[in-house]
Amino acid sequence: MSTNNHVLVEFADTHDGKEAEGLVDYRLEDQVGFLLRRAHQRASGIFSEHFRDSSVSPVQFAALVKIRDEGRVSQNQLGRLTHMDPATIMGVIKRLAARDLIRRYPDAGDRRRMMLGITSSGLKLVEEHVEMGRRVTEDTLAPLDPGERATFLELLAKLT
Amino acid sequence: MSTNNHVLVEFADTHDGKEAEGLVDYRLEDQVGFLLRRAHQRASGIFSEHFRDSSVSPVQFAALVKIRDEGRVSQNQLGRLTHMDPATIMGVIKRLAARDLIRRYPDAGDRRRMMLGITSSGLKLVEEHVEMGRRVTEDTLAPLDPGERATFLELLAKLT
DNA sequence: TCCATTTCATATGTACACATATGATAGTGC
DNA sequence: GCACTATCATATGTGTACATATGAAATGGA
Numbered sequence: 001m002s003t004n005n006h007v008l009v010e011f012a013d014t015h016d017g018k019e020a021e022g023l024v025d026y027r028l029e030d031q032v033g034f035l036l037r038r039a040h041q042r043a044s045g046i047f048s049e050h051f052r053d054s055s056v057s058p059v060q061f062a063a064l065v066k067i068r069d070e071g072r073v074s075q076n077q078l079g080r081l082t083h084m085d086p087a088t089i090m091g092v093i094k095r096l097a098a099r100d101l102i103r104r105y106p107d108a109g110d111r112r113r114m115m116l117g118i119t120s121s122g123l124k125l126v127e128e129h130v131e132m133g134r135r136v137t138e139d140t141l142a143p144l145d146p147g148e149r150a151t152f153l154e155l156l157a158k159l160t
Numbered sequence: 161m162s163t164n165n166h167v168l169v170e171f172a173d174t175h176d177g178k179e180a181e182g183l184v185d186y187r188l189e190d191q192v193g194f195l196l197r198r199a200h201q202r203a204s205g206i207f208s209e210h211f212r213d214s215s216v217s218p219v220q221f222a223a224l225v226k227i228r229d230e231g232r233v234s235q236n237q238l239g240r241l242t243h244m245d246p247a248t249i250m251g252v253i254k255r256l257a258a259r260d261l262i263r264r265y266p267d268a269g270d271r272r273r274m275m276l277g278i279t280s281s282g283l284k285l286v287e288e289h290v291e292m293g294r295r296v297t298e299d300t301l302a303p304l305d306p307g308e309r310a311t312f313l314e315l316l317a318k319l320t
Numbered sequence: 321t322c323c324a325t326t327t328c329a330t331a332t333g334t335a336c337a338c339a340t341a342t343g344a345t346a347g348t349g350c
Numbered sequence: 351g352c353a354c355t356a357t358c359a360t361a362t363g364t365g366t367a368c369a370t371a372t373g374a375a376a377t378g379g380a
Contacts, residue, residue, distance in 0.1 A: 038320035043193040160198035
């Protein structure tokens with residue numbers, strides 16, 4: 001009867017058979033990946049609102065902060081610190097260097113390496129926006145009360 | 161003395177002055193956005209490991225599941241359901257249609273609209289992978305114990 | 321020392337994510 | 351019925367994110 005008559009119907013009947021098979025209940029909204037993607041989208045949106053004047057992206061700011069904290073690092077090192085693969089960090093570095101927020105120079109001891117250093121304007125940008133960075137976190141966590149925020153950050157850190 | 165001698169030094173001294181200014185303590189690892197990005201990367205990685213055979217991405221699977229659940233939807237509708245903007249859903253739709261997992265057809269009542277329907281092979285893919293989808297969520301949440309998982313999902317849902 | 325392995329930067333291609341712009345169409349207020 | 355506005359799909363450009371491949375250089379072990 002209704003045994004998947006693919007030839008005659010143009011589209012699969014999306015509801016036929018599901019109940020018969022015991023309706024595999026799979027709600028998109030219950031999947032962590034989906035929720036993480038949404039939450040990350042939201043966090044990125046809040047970030048770019050707050051950083052509109054500086055026009056740096058979340059990962060660009062992350063890279064700048066890490067270079068500031070660590071001093072001079074190689075590209076791959078920075079990639080590991082900020083969790084970006086070599087191909088990704090390449091692009092980030094290139095754009096930051098193009099804006100003269102960082103500079104690249106060859107490593108003395110290892111001729112494969114490109115070392116990175118923050119420029120004074122890069123350092124200025126970081127120092128002027130660190131407070132804003134904290135506010136991004138605050139605003140992103142605003143839907144949670146203080147206790148929930150701590151719990152959430154703790155659990156989230158376990159999932160990285 | 162060491163008051164930001166930009167002209168003479170090639171790079172800004174990343175540690176000078178920080179303590180003097182009271183060291184604005186901004187740890188990248190404490191920022192929600194950074195943690196969410198990391199967690200999402202990890203979840204995506206787990207997803208693609210589990211879905212290696214089907215070669216669908218997380219958002220492609222999300223789109224397929226939603227079309228299955230909702231029946232026929234327009235592109236923009238689907239975008240809203242899966243939280244993708246029109247430009248993004250365009251590409252996702254195009255790739256799914258190219259693999260004949262969904263089909264597109266003009267809407268009778270609204271000539272601007274493109275309606276979407278899942279094909280029998282798309283439906284087959286969803287039904288054969290729903291269990292795997294659940295396992296992705298399980299494995300992603302594995303570092304948390306059952307109580308923590310429920311708490312985490314509840315809080316995460318508040319941040320979307 | 322020599323060779324195999326690893327690491328580093330780089331290049332290319334695919335796929336999200338979003339800003340912005342466009343043209344066609346629909347809906348609305350008047 | 352008509353202008354105004356909104357919505358729909360589409361196009362383009364920039365920026366992550368990652369797989370894969372490459373060549374140069376460093377490193378490790380026999």
